[in-house]
Amino acid sequence: MQSVYTARHGLIAQQRRMDAVASNIANVNTAGYKSQRAGFKDALYTRMIDPSNVASDANLMQGSGAVLASTYRDFSAGAPILTSQKLDFYLEGDGFFAVSDGERTMYTRSGAFAVSVQNNQNYLVTADGYYVLDERGQRIALPQDVSGLTVAEDGTIDLGNGSSAKLRVVTFVNKDGLLHAGNSCYLATEASGEPAAGAAKVRQGQLESSNVDISLEMTRLIRTQRAYSIAARVLSTWNEMESETNSML
């Protein structure tokens, strides 16, 4: 009987979905977090009788369960939260800030930036210490005093000492192809395409809230749990039937 493996596929798929739901619920207050959704597809089909004779007319295709096909991230904007902090930035519209951990360039919508001092030089960094990059892909050096720092809609930072820098704001043709690197940061992949200039406007003194809809996640939690117990029920029924088979001997 195929059903034991079918049930197993079902259990695994629902477990994966539970991981996604749990991650969403845990990040309900993480600035710039984008909720994820698990998408299922039906697994392979085989002919019940005579698998080689596919030309025969009657439909005898039997499924083998469900698989997690992909997780989709919802990149819609979270609501802006007013913080009035000089170094908090909110992207209004489609776009990502470009940041670097020194080796890789990553992309994030979380604009909770801070100042990092290195060799008596101040740099603009993310909450996790990644350098925020400017238009030319360089780190942004800040003056000692950031109280006069202002940012224009197009991402130009007036550093308050007469000089300026422009934040790099990009977007991607296929945001589903971005690889989540943790800390609300994403890596560009072959699937996402090259970064292109983003149209988002930069707002200072605001942060983007998580776009997790907690009531939707609770609904998903319940549905996942039910689907899991249904698959478990299939497994226990299979077990019952096979013990009947066994008792024939």
Next chain:
Amino acid sequence: MIRSFYTAGTGMLVQRDRMDVVSSNLTNVETTAYKADTLVHGRFRDMLIQRTNDPGSTREERRVGPLNTGVHIDRVYTSFAQGSLEQTGRSLDFALDGEGFFVVNTPDGVRYTRDGSFSVSANGYLVTAEGHFVQGENGNLRVNGDGFTVDEAGTITDAEGRTVGTLRIVTFDDLNGLRKEGNGLFANAAAGQARQSQAKVVQGALEGSNVDVASEITRLLTVARAYQTNQRVLTMVDSSLQKTVNEVGRV
């Protein structure tokens, strides 16, 4: 009596196959646009039982009557009933309201699907989760990102208001001629020529599975019990035979 061994045996075999189909439905209760399968079973042709050694009787008098020798699986029937639409708000999610299929170009040829959870390829084309090109009226659709809108008829308009193309939505005269291939795809085995469908395209929504959990669970229980019953018949026949072999001769 030996025949009943096989009759009960075929009963068990069919229930095992039914179990496979029911469990596939039950694990796909949360699968996008899944269509429930039902295994239809038929019985073997009746046989006419006739006495072979009854001297003096006519041919008609030797007849005992018809005997059925069990069941076999006949075919899988897929229900194409509409699943409920679920709002997702994602601009790359599409659901079809009505009878119809999206057309997808795969390496194995043209396939049909109702699962509209699409993506955009790095080159800007509309693709499925597996990367197969979604077909418009004039071939592949280049949408360049997710900032586009789709109306009921499937016409895609980009952010600047230009028409990019129209989603190709087709249907068939005989939906039972479609064969499932997994990943939500259907192949046309004997469904006839594809023709334009009147189904409405809904953007930002997905179609749920059309599995009715209550009736599938009922079926699951029925299958388990029917299997048990057939097993009991088989063991009863076995114990009768045991008596025949070991005890009848002892007199």
